Amino acid sequence: MTSLVYIAFQDNDNARYIVDAIVQDNPHAVVQHQPAMIRVQAEQRLEINRATVEEKLGREWDVQEMLIDVITLGGNVEEDEDRFALHWN
Amino acid sequence: MSIEIKTATAEPIRQTFSHTRRRFGDKPASRYQEASFDIEAATNFHYRPLWQPDKLLNDPTRTAVRMADWYAVSDPRQFYYGAYVQTRAKMQENAEHDYAFCEKRNLLAGLSAASREQIARLLLPLRHAELGANMNNSGIAADGYGTSLTQLHMFQAVDRLGIAQYLSRIGLMLDDGDTVLLAEAKRQWLEDPAWQGLRRYVEDSLVVRDWFELTLAQNLVSDGLLYPLLFHKFDEQLCAQGAGQVGMLTEFMRLWFAETQRWVDALVKTVVGESADNRQLVEGWVAKWQARALEALAPLAEIGPGAAALDAVAGEFAARLKKLGLAGAAQ
Numbered sequence: 557m558t559s560l561v562y563i564a565f566q567d568n569d570n571a572r573y574i575v576d577a578i579v580q581d582n583p584h585a586v587v588q589h590q591p592a593m594i595r596v597q598a599e600q601r602l603e604i605n606r607a608t609v610e611e612k613l614g615r616e617w618d619v620q621e622m623l624i625d626v627i628t629l630g631g632n633v634e635e636d637e638d639r640f641a642l643h644w645n
Numbered sequence: 646m647s648i649e650i651k652t653a654t655a656e657p658i659r660q661t662f663s664h665t666r667r668r669f670g671d672k673p674a675s676r677y678q679e680a681s682f683d684i685e686a687a688t689n690f691h692y693r694p695l696w697q698p699d700k701l702l703n704d705p706t707r708t709a710v711r712m713a714d715w716y717a718v719s720d721p722r723q724f725y726y727g728a729y730v731q732t733r734a735k736m737q738e739n740a741e742h743d744y745a746f747c748e749k750r751n752l753l754a755g756l757s758a759a760s761r762e763q764i765a766r767l768l769l770p771l772r773h774a775e776l777g778a779n780m781n782n783s784g785i786a787a788d789g790y791g792t793s794l795t796q797l798h799m800f801q802a803v804d805r806l807g808i809a810q811y812l813s814r815i816g817l818m819l820d821d822g823d824t825v826l827l828a829e830a831k832r833q834w835l836e837d838p839a840w841q842g843l844r845r846y847v848e849d850s851l852v853v854r855d856w857f858e859l860t861l862a863q864n865l866v867s868d869g870l871l872y873p874l875l876f877h878k879f880d881e882q883l884c885a886q887g888a889g890q891v892g893m894l895t896e897f898m899r900l901w902f903a904e905t906q907r908w909v910d911a912l913v914k915t916v917v918g919e920s921a922d923n924r925q926l927v928e929g930w931v932a933k934w935q936a937r938a939l940e941a942l943a944p945l946a947e948i949g950p951g952a953a954a955l956d957a958v959a960g961e962f963a964a965r966l967k968k969l970g971l972a973g974a975a976q
Contacts, residue, residue, distance in 0.1 A: 567673075569675055569677075569728075572673065572675055573675070573723075589673065590652065591652065591654060613723070614720070614721040614722040614723050614907075615722055
């Protein structure tokens, strides 16, 4: 049985671009639109890359900015300046 | 006893407006998409404009450039009114802070007479050029076609008014609140031989009828050469002269220029990539205005960072044109 990693955002204009970036970088991710919340889950691993989000947003973006819109997440976090990744050890 | 919390999901009947759905598909749309695409009225005009009876009220043929769909133009920053205003408010807060700091510590008092004179001579008359840029972009917003394109130019127009005001405030600060320097700057704009080339460029651009030629003349060529020269190279020169504090007052212009040139590049790329005819038209316009701009800036470079600095700027601009798939004027 593989565990899912997941991350949920508030359904707002910021998060939408982040979700677009996640979908582009993680073809295996599943996006669920729930009331006022967008939940993204994936098997094994989920990566959010700064470069992709910046391309979607059209401006410079700090990985930390994401946390303003995050509701919850599940998985071990690996974070640096260019990437935020979730996986289960 | 365990309690399980269930959420009931109500599927929305519509994800977005019908016109947005037709363009982007039936999924939740971003504010930028909803506020920028397929909004401008395109059919069922009752009357032709009295001032231009051969055109419709909103008419894509006010430029010689042809696009199958003008909404192919989009803003890489994805600015609609809300996002634009929030971004500028943040920038303005920082700028206000810098201006207040400069005033409180009276930082401009320490300028040497030569630096003060140079700043007054190079930056203050520019506010008249900025007002020209404001008028040009307002005109493009009126004549252009497609909201995604016209709003870009309207934001640009308002930005130029703001920049003209910042330049005016630099003049007031240099002058301890008096307006003598600004009056002198206007006289230079009207009479000083060094400024006549740029003034002629601005005044000639004001009467360009083809709005796409105008956006090239103003936002690509003039800005693309003038800003690096007078806000980057001149700033470097001032720093070397020990007058770096002025950079606090012009930082807004540098940030603004870096941000806005991205949409200018995206616009040119989109239009040039559409057809060979467009490319040819754009090549001709860019070459014409590029030569004129370089000629207009030469005497200003002499007063400021020097001819070598202008050559460097011209070289960088030629490289930028290459990236956009344009040849530009022969160097």
